[in-house]
Amino acid sequence: MDTIDSSPLSDTLLSEFAALLPAGRALTEASDIAPFVHEERDKFKGRTRLVLRPSTVEEVSAILRLASQTRTPVVPQGGNTGLVGGQVPRSDAEIVLSLSRMDRIREIDPLGRTMTVDAGVVLKRAQEAADDAGFLFPLSLGSEGSCQIGGNLASNAGGTAVLAYGNTRDLCLGVEAVLPSGDIFHGLRRLKKDNRGYDLRHLLIGSEGTLGIITGAVLKLFPKPAGREVAYVGLASPQQALNLLARAESLAGGRLTAFELMPRIGLEFTVRHTQGARDPMAEPHAWYVLIEISSPQSGEDARAVLESILEVAFESGEIEDAAIAQSLAEAASFWRMREEMSWAQKPEGGSIKHDVSVPVALVPEFLDRANALVLEAIPGARIVSFGHLGDGNIHYNISQPVGADKEVFLARWTEINTLVHGVVAELGGSFSAEHGIGQLKREELARTKDAVELGLMRGIKGLFDPFGIMNPGKLL
Secondary structure, eight states, X not given: OOOOOOSOOOHHHHHHHHTTSOTTSEEOSHHHHGGGSBOTTOSOBOOOSOEEOOOSHHHHHHHHHHHHHHTOOEEXXXXXXXXXXXXXXXXXXXXXXXXXXXXXXXXXXXXTTEEEEETTOBHHXXXXXXXXXXXXXXXXXXXXXXXXXXXXXXXXXXXXXXXXXXXXXXXXXXXXXXXXTSOEEEEOOOOSOOOSSOOHHHHHTTSTTSSOEEEEEEEEOEEOOSEEEEEEEEESOHHHHHHHHHHHHHHHGGGEEEEEEEEHHHHHHHHHHSTTOOOSSXXXXXXXXXXXEEESSOHHHHHHHHHHHHHHHHHHTSOSEEEEOOSHHHHHHXXXXXXXXXXXXXXXXXXEOOEEEOOGGGHHHHHHXXXXXXXXXXXXXXXXXXEEGGGTEEEEEEEOOTTOOHHHHHTTHHHHHHHHHHHHHHTTOBSBSSSOOTTTTHHHHHHHSOHHHHHHHHHHHHHHOTTOOBSTTSOO
């Protein structure tokens, strides 16, 4: 792979790129560029001299064609909600290509149950468009009010509905993308069966913008549930939560659409720092589960299924208490407690974060072993481990001890990652469950990935992007 020039973008080249777009869509002022060069956690802060905001696939094609000719690195960016720095430019040699102006709902096919959208459509808007058409688009993330479909696909986002509907990859039938050469991959197919050779869509999904820029997608739509019921459950341990999961899957089958695990300390942080949040239970419990049942038949059916699960779980001693939401507003408040748990850690000081997955049955063992290692290394650390138990995906976050120095604590990020990820590896898991690799985990991927797999990934990268211009320094 050729080496690209790392010197800052020249004024001449800056003007050439800007001329490809209508006036006002090439940002060069520092104040206009500022929102594009850092992310919400402020862990990654970059720089660039130019942000381009195309509104058509043809404009994206022209930009990448010039970038290929001039060996100019391009960083694709959606809603800038990523947590591993994959969307942040690293130097003035790189330009940012923002998809935010590509935000059309192109078509909804009610008979085929598909929706074709631009990559810059915000996830919440896609959900609402599906709802208005009488369908459900089930991808659900805490950042759904600002993340974009293209970024969801580029990172193969997960979220709270994976248990029932799968990752973003599973919700997409086809993609349109611009390759580094400027060529357009016309893959907006609505086919559920298509065995004509390699599926290039699946290479582009999850590639974090290193192979090309997704500009459009055909998304799967689902029937809207006729009824949905949500309960907050208090229990003693992750093992009891695992037992409850098995029981819920047995009794509810496909009607079990969410099963989220949360610790007491996470609930305390959320109540402390989230306006209007309250403890759903009269008494404290060591652990909590948020369980959602969706029925294609009726609300009464969903309620009956949920009540039967809880009744049997009470009788068997798996759970200590439960609160079933009595209204849509209360159900939303239950979900808000889960969705705010990550951000509620910020006021508590430094937080060392992990996005890991292990086989579902091994989640309790992972938590026991990781907790022991972390507390031995940092006595007084406050462990906030929560997430998608049904997928084996735990956001294993560690808040600093009360009164500790934040910078001294955060300086141990790599040390603690190594301890936690070591347990994950021994259990056959992954140190990146749904957030991707980006800048944050690139070196660890190179160090731990099987040599054959890594060689194939580098070969694919070289074939798609021979000059290495696509999101350099990320993933590989």
